[in-house]
Amino acid sequence: MNVADKKRLLREMLFARRFEERCYEAYVERKIGGFLHLYSGEEACAHGVLEAARPGQDWVITGYRDHIHAIKCGADPKKVMAELYGKETGSSKGRGGSMHIFDVEHRFMGGYALVGGPFPLAAGMAKAIKMQGGDEIAICFLGDAANNQGTFHESLNMAKVWNLPVLYVCENNLYGIGTRIDRSTAVVDQYKRVAGYDIPSAQEDGQDVEKVIKAAKKAVDHVRSGKGPYFLELMTYRYRGHSMSDSNAYRSKDEEREWSGRDPIIMLRDRLIKAGELTKQGYKALDTEILDEIENEIIAFAEASPEPRVDELKKYTFAENDPWVYGGGR
Amino acid sequence: MAELMYWEAIRRAHDEEMAHDPMVICMGEDIGVAGGTYKATQGLYAKYGAERVVDTPISENGYTGLGIGASFLGVRPVIEIMSVNFAWLAMDQIFNSAAKVRYMSGGQLTAPVVIRSAGGTAHQLGAQHSARMEKVFMGIAGLRVVTPSNPRQAYGLLKSAVRCDDPVYINEHELMYNMKGEVPDDEYFMPLEGSEVAREGRDVTLFGYNISVHWCLQAAATLAKDFGIEAEIIDLYTLSPLDRAGIVASVRKTHRAVIVEEAEAAVGVGAEVMAIINEECFFELDAAPVRVSAVNVPIPYNHKLEKAAIPNVGDIVAAVRKMVGK
Numbered sequence: 001m002n003v004a005d006k007k008r009l010l011r012e013m014l015f016a017r018r019f020e021e022r023c024y025e026a027y028v029e030r031k032i033g034g035f036l037h038l039y040s041g042e043e044a045c046a047h048g049v050l051e052a053a054r055p056g057q058d059w060v061i062t063g064y065r066d067h068i069h070a071i072k073c074g075a076d077p078k079k080v081m082a083e084l085y086g087k088e089t090g091s092s093k094g095r096g097g098s099m100h101i102f103d104v105e106h107r108f109m110g111g112y113a114l115v116g117g118p119f120p121l122a123a124g125m126a127k128a129i130k131m132q133g134g135d136e137i138a139i140c141f142l143g144d145a146a147n148n149q150g151t152f153h154e155s156l157n158m159a160k161v162w163n164l165p166v167l168y169v170c171e172n173n174l175y176g177i178g179t180r181i182d183r184s185t186a187v188v189d190q191y192k193r194v195a196g197y198d199i200p201s202a203q204e205d206g207q208d209v210e211k212v213i214k215a216a217k218k219a220v221d222h223v224r225s226g227k228g229p230y231f232l233e234l235m236t237y238r239y240r241g242h243s244m245s246d247s248n249a250y251r252s253k254d255e256e257r258e259w260s261g262r263d264p265i266i267m268l269r270d271r272l273i274k275a276g277e278l279t280k281q282g283y284k285a286l287d288t289e290i291l292d293e294i295e296n297e298i299i300a301f302a303e304a305s306p307e308p309r310v311d312e313l314k315k316y317t318f319a320e321n322d323p324w325v326y327g328g329g330r
Numbered sequence: 331m332a333e334l335m336y337w338e339a340i341r342r343a344h345d346e347e348m349a350h351d352p353m354v355i356c357m358g359e360d361i362g363v364a365g366g367t368y369k370a371t372q373g374l375y376a377k378y379g380a381e382r383v384v385d386t387p388i389s390e391n392g393y394t395g396l397g398i399g400a401s402f403l404g405v406r407p408v409i410e411i412m413s414v415n416f417a418w419l420a421m422d423q424i425f426n427s428a429a430k431v432r433y434m435s436g437g438q439l440t441a442p443v444v445i446r447s448a449g450g451t452a453h454q455l456g457a458q459h460s461a462r463m464e465k466v467f468m469g470i471a472g473l474r475v476v477t478p479s480n481p482r483q484a485y486g487l488l489k490s491a492v493r494c495d496d497p498v499y500i501n502e503h504e505l506m507y508n509m510k511g512e513v514p515d516d517e518y519f520m521p522l523e524g525s526e527v528a529r530e531g532r533d534v535t536l537f538g539y540n541i542s543v544h545w546c547l548q549a550a551a552t553l554a555k556d557f558g559i560e561a562e563i564i565d566l567y568t569l570s571p572l573d574r575a576g577i578v579a580s581v582r583k584t585h586r587a588v589i590v591e592e593a594e595a596a597v598g599v600g601a602e603v604m605a606i607i608n609e610e611c612f613f614e615l616d617a618a619p620v621r622v623s624a625v626n627v628p629i630p631y632n633h634k635l636e637k638a639a640i641p642n643v644g645d646i647v648a649a650v651r652k653m654v655g656k
C-alpha cells in the first residue's frame with residue numbers, strides 16, 4: 001500500500017471513530033432513539049476487508065453494528081446520520097434506524113437486527129451472483145456470538161455444497177453483549193469451527209489494518225477466483241458497551257486498557273509519523289477538519305431535515321401499483 | 331380447457347415461469363432429482379438443471395434465507411417447504427427478512443420470493459404433521475398470503491406470485507394435490523387480492539378457503555335439496571389482504587354469515603372475517619355470524635379423534651339450519 005492510500009485509510013478510520021462518538025453524544029441528547037451499537041475500536045476490520053475488496057461493487061451485508069460498513073461501501077454519511085435521526089432524508093427514509101442502514105445503490109444490502117440473520121441472505125446473494133455471471137462476491141460481516149446460531153451452520157454448509165462466492169468475516173470482539181466467548185462457545189477460535197464444512201479459513205489481528213488487508217486479500221482472491229466460500233476471523237475489541245444501555249460492567253479495566261493500547265487508528269498514525277509521512281500537527285489538523293465536517297455538514301444536515309410524513313406511514317409495505325397483484329392486466 | 335390435477339397445475343405454472351424468465355428458480359427438499367413430495371416440480375430438474383432446480387439440505391431457515399438473499403439481486407425463487415409444520419423453522423427469515431426488508435430499507439430492497447407449503451390435516455399424520463398455519467402468516471405485515479382451492483387457482487396464483495415484487499406465501503393442502511379441475515389452456519394470471527363466488531345464493535353466505543370451500547359446496551347442496559336453503563359461497567383465496575369488498579357485498583345480499591375454516595377458531599380467518607363484517611356492515615345482519623372451526627387441540631393420531639377435531643359438512647349444515655331456523 002502506498003503512502004497516499006495509508007493516509008486516506010487513516011482519515012477514513014478516524015472519520016469512522018469521530019462519527020460513532022458523535023452518535024454517542026446525539027444519543028445522550030436524545031436526538032437518536034432505539035438501540036445504538038457503536039463500532040469504535042473495530043474500525044480496522046471493515047476498513048481492512050473492504051480495502052481488499054471492491055466496495056460499491058461487491059455485495060455487502062452485516063448486522064446491527066452497521067454504520068461504518070455502509071459508509072465504507074459508499075453511503076453518504078449525511079444520509080446515515082439523518083437515518084439515525086429518523087429523518088425522511090435518511091438512507092432508509094427514517095423507516096429503518098441505526099440497525100437497518102441500507103444503501104442498495106452502493107450495494108450495501110443492509111443491517112439486520114436478528115443475530116445470525118444475514119448468514120443465509122449472504123449465501124443467497126452469492127447464489128444470485130453465480131447465476132448472473134459476474135465476478136463480484138458477497139461479503140458478510142458478523143460477530144463472534146452469531147456463530148452459535150443455526151443459520152451459521154446451515155449457510156456454511158450450503159455455501160460449500162454449492163461453491164458460492166461468499167466471504168464470511170467474523171469480527172471477534174470476544175463478547176456477545178455481556179457474555180464472554182469462552183462462557184458461551186465450545187470452540188473459542190472461530191476459524192477452527194468451519195473445518196467441519198471443509199471451508200478454508202484464517203485468523204488475523206483485527207487491530208492492525210495492514211495485516212487485515214493482507215489477510216483479506218487472500219480471502220477475497222480465493223472467493224473471487226471461483227474457489228467457493230472463505231471464513232476470515234478478525235480479533236478485535238469494542239470500546240463502548242454492546243449498545244448504549246450497556247455499561248461494560250462485565251469486563252475488567254485491565255482487559256480494556258490492554259486493547260486500547262492496540263488502537264487501530266493510533267497504530268497506523270504512529271507508523272506514518274515514524275516513517276516521516278505525517279506530523280503530530282498534521283494529524284491534529286486532520287482531526288479538526290473531520291470534527292468540523294461532522295458538525296457543520298453531517299449533524300447540520302440531519303438536524304435540518306424533515307421527518308417522514310405520518311400520512312405516508314404505510315408506504316413501502318408492498319410494491320406500489322404492481323400489475324401482477326391485479327392479475328397482470330389479463 | 332384441460333382437466334389437470336392440482337399438482338399438475340402447480341407444475342405447469344413452475345415450468346412456464348422458468349421458461350419465461352431465467353432468473354426463476356425453485357428450491358426445496360427433494361424437489362429436484364426426486365421430483366418433489368407432491369410432484370409439484372416433477373421433470374423440471376431434467377429440463378432446467380441443478381442450478382435452477384435446487385435440492386436443498388434440510389435447513390428450512392437456511393435455504394429460505396438463501397432464497398430471500400438471492401431475490402435481493404433479482405433472482406425469483408419459488409421455495410417449497412415440504413410441510414407448514416416445518417415452515418415454523420423458516421419463520422425467522424420469512425418474518426424478519428422477507429416481509430420487512432422493503433419497509434426498513436425505505437423501499438430500496440424487496441424480496442420477490444414465493445414460498446409454497448402444504449398444510450392441513452390429512453390422514454392420521456399426527457400432531458406434528460397436521461398443522462394449519464395460514465392464520466400465522468396472515469398476521470405478518472409485508473407478506474401476501476393466498477390459498478388456492480382448485481387447480482385453476484393453484485396455477486394462476488403461482489403465476490402471479492412469481493411475477494409480483496412482494497413476497498407471497500401460498501398455502502396449499504396435503505389432501506388436495508390429486509384433486510382435478512379445469513385450467514384454461516391459455517396462460518392465466520389470478521389477482522393476488524380478491525375472492526370468488528363459488529356458488530350463488532340468497533339465504534346465507536358460507537365463507538370458505540382452500541379445502542373448506544369443498545365442504546361448503548357439499549353442505550350447500552344438502553341445504554338446497556333437503557331444506558330449501560340457498561347458500562352463497564365466497565372463496566377467500568387471498569387471506570392477506572382479505573377481500574373486504576367481496577365479504578361485504580355478499581353479506582349485504584344474504585344478511586347471514588357462516589365462516590368455515592379447517593383451523594382452530596382462535597385468532598383465525600373466521601375471527602378476521604367477523605371483524606370485517608362488524609366494521610363494515612353490522613346492521614345488514616339478520617343473525618349473529620358464526621364460525622365452524624377446528625377444536626383447539628394438537629391433532630390426534632386416532633382416526634375418530636382426528637375426525638372429531640376437524641369440522642365437517644354436517645357441522646356446516648347444522649350451523650346454517652340453526653341460524654336460519656329450519
Ligand SMILES: Cc1ncc(C[n+]2csc(CCOP(=O)(O)OP(=O)(O)O)c2C)c(N)n1
Binds near residue numbers: 113116142143
Ligand atoms: C436472534 C437474536 N437473538 C438475540 C438477540 C439479542 N442480541 C443482540 S446482539 C447480541 C450479541 C451478539 O454478539 P456478536 O454476534 O458477537 O456481535 P457483537 O455485538 O459483539 O458485534 C444479542 C444476544 C438478537 N438481536 N437476535
Ligand SMILES: [Mg+2]
Binds near residue numbers: 143145
Ligand atoms: Mg461479539
